[in-house]
Amino acid sequence: MDTLNSKEQQEFQKVVEQKQMKDFMRLYSNLVERCFSDCVNDFTSSKLSNKELSCVQKCSEKFLKHSERVGQRFQEQNAAMAQNLGR
Amino acid sequence: MDTLNSKEQQEFQKVVEQKQMKDFMRLYSNLVERCFSDCVNDFTSSKLSNKELSCVQKCSEKFLKHSERVGQRFQEQNAAMAQNLGR
Amino acid sequence: MDTLNSKEQQEFQKVVEQKQMKDFMRLYSNLVERCFSDCVNDFTSSKLSNKELSCVQKCSEKFLKHSERVGQRFQEQNAAMAQNLGR
Amino acid sequence: MSFLGFGGGQPQLSSTQKIQAAEAELDLITDMFNKLVDNCHQKCINKQYNEGGLDKTESNCLDRCVAKYFETNVKVGENMQQFGQGFQPGRQ
Amino acid sequence: MSFLGFGGGQPQLSSTQKIQAAEAELDLITDMFNKLVDNCHQKCINKQYNEGGLDKTESNCLDRCVAKYFETNVKVGENMQQFGQGFQPGRQ
């Protein structure tokens, strides 16, 4: 982004902030979808069973840890790639 | 939305209307995709067979009824949730 | 689009150009996802094997040819449909 | 570029609304094209990737797949008009 | 229309920010509704399409599916607050 001047960077920053809120919401709703899809399969009742509740909890904990680890590796790879490009 | 003043609500209303058109289009193209994917599997001809046509018709009718029922339950759950939050 | 006047068409053109960049990026990242998903299944190493590399190359070549052919047929069908509507 | 008859002379629309309608139509077509590419890839393309070109079977399948997708698109549009009168998909 | 307490009185926000927050909330709800439709279709609807109506089994399944999806939504929200303190999903 080093070719944006400071006024352009300020404007871009606003775009980034707006997107971060959307990213967080997408993370949240993807997490609900994934754990519902993987954990909830009994529709003879309209309440989550204890087994389903425990699965949802582990699923979301695991997904957040997963996402954090992938994020760390992503940043490392990204940094390595930027360096290879001579920046 | 009760914390938007009336001028803000007007502006928000415009955003909502624009999104409704997009929602309708997404519904439409998702319906095409779903019924094509579930009903059309013979590619020895370039015309839909009678069996495929009948499947596409029932698939889209069923999806619209499905979507309507889910929408009703969604609104009820949403209203119940809002009440629980003391609004 | 024949009901837009020339000033409206100019403005619409800007929208189209912005979308084309996004379309290209989506094509690119979908291609990566598809070929990764279809070709890479061994995670005992952090380098692509020769077999995986060859698969990724054929997968992306095939996808581009696929996409080009579908695009040609799409335009033909679209033109035929516009003609049927009496335009 | 006119599946659903948008842009077909609605004199009460402002410039902004006409451009938004044209944009929505473009988005619909792009979205349909992307779904077409995905669906016909899934139905017709051999995932073994033994070669980078399309073979005869794949090419024929793709041509018919596009034709059938368009026909499905038209049928679904007709069904939506028939069943979808006053249909409200969950938001009031 | 208030899953996460947005719009709940934040006096320091400008008009534009308040409308953007309302828009983000609307997007979240629309997105949740679309995912609900997809997931409950997958869990409850018979893909044979022998008839166009919903039978009793499908209807009951859908009602319970929506209820369980909402309960899952609440639970995941609680878990995110518990585990997700200071969580940074890959962009700095």
Added chain:
Amino acid sequence: MSFLGFGGGQPQLSSTQKIQAAEAELDLITDMFNKLVDNCHQKCINKQYNEGGLDKTESNCLDRCVAKYFETNVKVGENMQQFGQGFQPGRQ
């Protein structure tokens, strides 16, 4: 933040165009990150959910999955340049 060399000194661009290009690049990276999370979840994570933590096998798999995804990204980019000269994906 520069996969494809956007933002790399194009003096003829206006401020708005430069910001749009930066935004498009940010969207590409976000999109890639999201796809990476999904794909590596599918390839590496045990869906039994017997525990909430990542075990050793899962962690190792994830690290390699990210590395291979990046390598695939580079290879596909090279292939697109080679085969995609003048490529027109369906819209003129």
